[in-house]
Amino acid sequence: KNEVEQSPQNLTAQEGEFITINCSYSVGISALHWLQQHPGGGIVSLFMLSSGKKKHGRLIATINIQEKHSSLHITASHPRDSAVYICAVNYGGSQGNLIFGKGTKLSVKP
Amino acid sequence: NAGVTQTPKFRILKIGQSMTLQCTQDMNHNYMYWYRQDPGMGLKLIYYSVGAGITDKGEVPNGYNVSRSTTEDFPLRLELAAPSQTSVYFCASSYRGRANEKLFFGSGTQLSVL
Numbered sequence: 001k002n003e004v005e006q007s008p009q010n011l012t013a014q015e016g017e018f019i020t021i022n023c024s025y026s027v028g029i030s031a032l033h034w035l036q037q038h039p040g041g042g043i044v045s046l047f048m049l050s051s052g053k054k055k056h057g058r059l060i061a062t063i064n065i066q067e068k069h070s071s072l073h074i075t076a077s078h079p080r081d082s083a084v085y086i087c088a089v090n091y092g093g094s095q096g097n098l099i100f101g102k103g104t105k106l107s108v109k110p
Numbered sequence: 111n112a113g114v115t116q117t118p119k120f121r122i123l124k125i126g127q128s129m130t131l132q133c134t135q136d137m138n139h140n141y142m143y144w145y146r147q148d149p150g151m152g153l154k155l156i157y158y159s160v161g162a163g164i165t166d167k168g169e170v171p172n173g174y175n176v177s178r179s180t181t182e183d184f185p186l187r188l189e190l191a192a193p194s195q196t197s198v199y200f201c202a203s204s205y206r207g208r209a210n211e212k213l214f215f216g217s218g219t220q221l222s223v224l
Contacts, residue, residue: 004152030209043200043215050210086152090209097209100152 006087006101013108019074021104023087026068030090030097034061034072037084037103046072046085077108112136116201116216123191123223131186131219133201139214141207142184143168144176146197147218153200159184160207191223 005024013019023032034046047054047061049070054061058077063070074081087101117132135142140161145153155168159178173195175187184203188195201216 033213035213035215041198041218041220043202043218045212045214048210048212088153092209098155098213100154102150102152 004087004089004099004101006085006104008104009102010105011107013077013106015078015108015110017077017108019077019081019106019108021072021085021087021106023070023072023089023101024068025070025089025099027091028065029068030092032063032070032090033088033098034070035086035088037086039083043086074106079108079110082107114201114203114214114216116199116219118219119217120220121222123188123221125191125193125223127191128187128189129191129221131188131199131201131221133184133186133216134182135184135201135203135214136182137203137205137214138181139203139205140181141204142178143202143204143213144174144184144186145200145202146170147200148197156186156199188221193223195221196223197221 003026007022032049035043037043049063058075060073084103084105086103088098091097114135143158144156147153154170157176159165162181165176199219202213204211204213
Protein backbone atom coordinates (compact mmCIF):
# COMPACT_ATOMS: atom_id res chain seq x y z
CA LYS A 1 0.00 0.00 0.00
CA ASN A 2 1.31 3.43 -0.93
CA GLU A 3 1.59 5.52 2.21
CA VAL A 4 2.78 8.96 3.21
CA GLU A 5 3.92 9.50 6.78
CA GLN A 6 4.55 12.91 8.28
CA SER A 7 6.31 13.77 11.50
CA PRO A 8 5.77 15.30 13.88
CA GLN A 9 1.97 15.45 13.95
CA ASN A 10 2.09 18.59 16.09
CA LEU A 11 4.87 21.08 16.60
CA THR A 12 5.08 24.13 18.85
CA ALA A 13 7.97 26.53 18.39
CA GLN A 14 9.09 29.91 19.64
CA GLU A 15 9.35 32.74 17.18
CA GLY A 16 12.74 32.71 15.49
CA GLU A 17 13.35 28.98 15.80
CA PHE A 18 14.44 26.78 12.91
CA ILE A 19 11.72 24.26 12.10
CA THR A 20 11.87 20.94 10.30
CA ILE A 21 8.89 18.87 9.17
CA ASN A 22 9.49 15.41 7.74
CA CYS A 23 7.73 13.31 5.12
CA SER A 24 8.43 9.67 4.29
CA TYR A 25 6.87 7.58 1.55
CA SER A 26 6.94 3.94 0.66
CA VAL A 27 7.63 3.52 -3.08
CA GLY A 28 9.12 5.43 -6.00
CA ILE A 29 7.39 8.68 -6.89
CA SER A 30 7.03 11.10 -9.79
CA ALA A 31 6.86 14.22 -7.64
CA LEU A 32 6.34 15.42 -4.07
CA HIS A 33 4.27 18.43 -3.08
CA TRP A 34 4.37 20.54 0.07
CA LEU A 35 1.14 22.39 0.84
CA GLN A 36 0.17 24.89 3.52
CA GLN A 37 -3.31 24.92 5.04
CA HIS A 38 -4.12 28.13 6.84
CA PRO A 39 -6.20 28.25 10.03
CA GLY A 40 -9.09 29.56 7.92
CA GLY A 41 -8.93 26.34 5.88
CA GLY A 42 -7.53 27.45 2.53
CA ILE A 43 -4.75 25.34 0.97
CA VAL A 44 -1.80 26.80 -0.88
CA SER A 45 0.86 24.97 -2.85
CA LEU A 46 4.36 25.75 -1.54
CA PHE A 47 6.70 23.47 -3.49
CA MET A 48 6.87 20.64 -5.96
CA LEU A 49 9.99 18.47 -5.93
CA SER A 50 11.23 15.52 -7.90
CA SER A 51 14.87 15.88 -6.83
CA GLY A 52 17.25 18.09 -4.90
CA LYS A 53 16.24 21.23 -3.09
CA LYS A 54 14.03 24.29 -3.56
CA LYS A 55 13.98 27.56 -1.65
CA HIS A 56 11.39 30.29 -1.44
CA GLY A 57 12.00 33.04 1.09
CA ARG A 58 12.38 31.43 4.51
CA LEU A 59 11.11 28.06 3.32
CA ILE A 60 13.39 25.31 2.06
CA ALA A 61 12.26 21.91 0.79
CA THR A 62 14.59 18.98 0.19
CA ILE A 63 14.07 15.48 -1.10
CA ASN A 64 16.23 12.34 -0.92
CA ILE A 65 14.96 9.94 -3.55
CA GLN A 66 17.09 7.00 -2.36
CA GLU A 67 15.85 7.31 1.23
CA LYS A 68 12.27 8.14 0.13
CA HIS A 69 12.23 11.15 2.42
CA SER A 70 11.57 14.87 2.16
CA SER A 71 11.92 17.70 4.66
CA LEU A 72 10.39 21.14 4.84
CA HIS A 73 12.47 23.68 6.76
CA ILE A 74 11.36 27.08 8.00
CA THR A 75 14.10 29.48 9.03
CA ALA A 76 13.50 32.32 11.48
CA SER A 77 9.94 31.13 12.16
CA HIS A 78 7.19 33.66 12.71
CA PRO A 79 3.67 33.38 14.20
CA ARG A 80 2.24 33.87 10.70
CA ASP A 81 3.85 30.53 9.76
CA SER A 82 1.34 28.82 12.06
CA ALA A 83 -0.57 26.44 9.81
CA VAL A 84 -0.93 22.80 8.89
CA TYR A 85 1.76 21.63 6.46
CA ILE A 86 0.78 18.78 4.18
CA CYS A 87 3.03 16.50 2.17
CA ALA A 88 1.56 14.81 -0.91
CA VAL A 89 3.27 12.39 -3.26
CA ASN A 90 2.47 11.39 -6.80
CA TYR A 91 3.05 7.73 -7.61
CA GLY A 92 1.95 7.96 -11.19
CA GLY A 93 2.03 10.28 -14.15
CA SER A 94 -1.03 12.37 -13.35
CA GLN A 95 -2.27 14.22 -10.32
CA GLY A 96 -5.15 11.80 -10.03
CA ASN A 97 -2.57 9.66 -8.24
CA LEU A 98 -1.75 12.05 -5.40
CA ILE A 99 -1.58 10.54 -1.91
CA PHE A 100 -1.75 13.04 0.94
CA GLY A 101 -0.17 12.85 4.37
CA LYS A 102 -2.24 13.72 7.44
CA GLY A 103 -0.42 16.98 7.95
CA THR A 104 1.77 18.58 10.60
CA LYS A 105 0.15 21.27 12.71
CA LEU A 106 2.67 24.02 13.44
CA SER A 107 2.12 26.67 16.07
CA VAL A 108 4.72 29.43 16.39
CA LYS A 109 4.49 31.42 19.63
CA PRO A 110 5.62 35.05 19.80
CA ASN B 111 -8.12 36.58 -11.55
CA ALA B 112 -10.12 34.81 -8.81
CA GLY B 113 -8.48 31.36 -9.12
CA VAL B 114 -10.67 28.54 -7.79
CA THR B 115 -13.97 29.63 -6.22
CA GLN B 116 -16.07 27.28 -4.11
CA THR B 117 -19.54 27.88 -2.74
CA PRO B 118 -20.99 27.60 -0.18
CA LYS B 119 -18.40 27.90 2.59
CA PHE B 120 -20.60 26.21 5.18
CA ARG B 121 -23.70 24.07 4.98
CA ILE B 122 -25.76 21.93 7.30
CA LEU B 123 -27.89 19.20 5.75
CA LYS B 124 -30.40 16.80 7.19
CA ILE B 125 -30.01 13.09 6.46
CA GLY B 126 -31.49 12.31 3.06
CA GLN B 127 -31.30 15.84 1.68
CA SER B 128 -29.40 16.64 -1.50
CA MET B 129 -27.16 19.53 -2.44
CA THR B 130 -24.63 20.69 -5.00
CA LEU B 131 -21.24 22.12 -4.13
CA GLN B 132 -20.18 24.60 -6.76
CA CYS B 133 -16.63 24.99 -8.08
CA THR B 134 -15.47 27.45 -10.72
CA GLN B 135 -11.97 28.27 -11.97
CA ASP B 136 -10.94 31.10 -14.26
CA MET B 137 -7.43 29.89 -15.14
CA ASN B 138 -8.48 27.78 -18.16
CA HIS B 139 -7.25 24.66 -16.39
CA ASN B 140 -8.09 21.35 -17.96
CA TYR B 141 -7.88 19.22 -14.80
CA MET B 142 -10.23 19.67 -11.87
CA TYR B 143 -10.55 17.63 -8.69
CA TRP B 144 -12.81 17.18 -5.69
CA TYR B 145 -11.29 16.09 -2.40
CA ARG B 146 -12.70 15.51 1.05
CA GLN B 147 -10.75 16.08 4.24
CA ASP B 148 -11.84 14.22 7.36
CA PRO B 149 -10.45 15.15 10.80
CA GLY B 150 -6.97 13.72 11.32
CA MET B 151 -6.84 12.23 7.83
CA GLY B 152 -5.21 13.14 4.56
CA LEU B 153 -7.23 14.49 1.67
CA LYS B 154 -9.00 11.80 -0.35
CA LEU B 155 -9.88 12.15 -4.03
CA ILE B 156 -13.60 11.85 -4.76
CA TYR B 157 -13.79 12.56 -8.51
CA TYR B 158 -11.68 14.28 -11.08
CA SER B 159 -12.05 15.59 -14.61
CA VAL B 160 -9.49 15.91 -17.39
CA GLY B 161 -11.62 18.25 -19.47
CA ALA B 162 -15.14 19.25 -20.38
CA GLY B 163 -17.34 16.18 -20.74
CA ILE B 164 -14.83 13.78 -19.13
CA THR B 165 -14.96 12.69 -15.50
CA ASP B 166 -13.58 9.75 -13.55
CA LYS B 167 -13.84 8.26 -10.10
CA GLY B 168 -11.25 8.76 -7.44
CA GLU B 169 -10.65 6.83 -4.24
CA VAL B 170 -13.96 7.60 -2.47
CA PRO B 171 -16.72 8.27 -5.07
CA ASN B 172 -19.69 6.53 -3.43
CA GLY B 173 -22.57 8.85 -2.64
CA TYR B 174 -21.38 11.59 -5.00
CA ASN B 175 -21.85 12.60 -8.62
CA VAL B 176 -20.10 15.14 -10.82
CA SER B 177 -20.46 16.72 -14.20
CA ARG B 178 -18.18 18.89 -16.33
CA SER B 179 -20.17 20.70 -18.98
CA THR B 180 -17.67 23.57 -19.30
CA THR B 181 -13.96 24.03 -18.69
CA GLU B 182 -14.69 26.45 -15.85
CA ASP B 183 -17.26 24.56 -13.76
CA PHE B 184 -17.06 21.27 -11.88
CA PRO B 185 -20.00 20.86 -9.48
CA LEU B 186 -20.17 18.04 -6.94
CA ARG B 187 -23.60 16.61 -6.21
CA LEU B 188 -24.53 14.84 -2.97
CA GLU B 189 -27.65 12.71 -3.27
CA LEU B 190 -29.32 11.41 -0.11
CA ALA B 191 -26.82 12.92 2.32
CA ALA B 192 -25.52 10.67 5.10
CA PRO B 193 -23.63 11.50 8.33
CA SER B 194 -20.55 9.81 6.82
CA GLN B 195 -20.41 12.66 4.32
CA THR B 196 -19.75 15.20 7.07
CA SER B 197 -16.39 16.57 6.00
CA VAL B 198 -14.55 19.53 4.51
CA TYR B 199 -14.62 19.49 0.73
CA PHE B 200 -11.99 21.05 -1.48
CA CYS B 201 -12.06 21.69 -5.16
CA ALA B 202 -8.73 22.01 -6.97
CA SER B 203 -7.44 22.51 -10.48
CA SER B 204 -4.27 22.25 -12.54
CA TYR B 205 -3.43 23.04 -16.13
CA ARG B 206 -2.49 19.65 -17.59
CA GLY B 207 -2.69 17.42 -14.55
CA ARG B 208 0.96 16.41 -14.69
CA ALA B 209 2.69 15.17 -11.57
CA ASN B 210 4.99 18.19 -11.31
CA GLU B 211 2.36 20.87 -11.83
CA LYS B 212 1.14 23.25 -9.17
CA LEU B 213 -2.30 22.55 -7.76
CA PHE B 214 -4.67 25.43 -7.05
CA PHE B 215 -7.25 24.92 -4.31
CA GLY B 216 -10.53 26.54 -3.45
CA SER B 217 -11.18 27.75 0.10
CA GLY B 218 -13.21 24.71 1.07
CA THR B 219 -16.78 23.87 2.03
CA GLN B 220 -17.48 22.65 5.54
CA LEU B 221 -20.46 20.30 5.37
CA SER B 222 -22.30 18.78 8.32
CA VAL B 223 -24.98 16.12 7.84
CA LEU B 224 -27.19 15.73 10.91
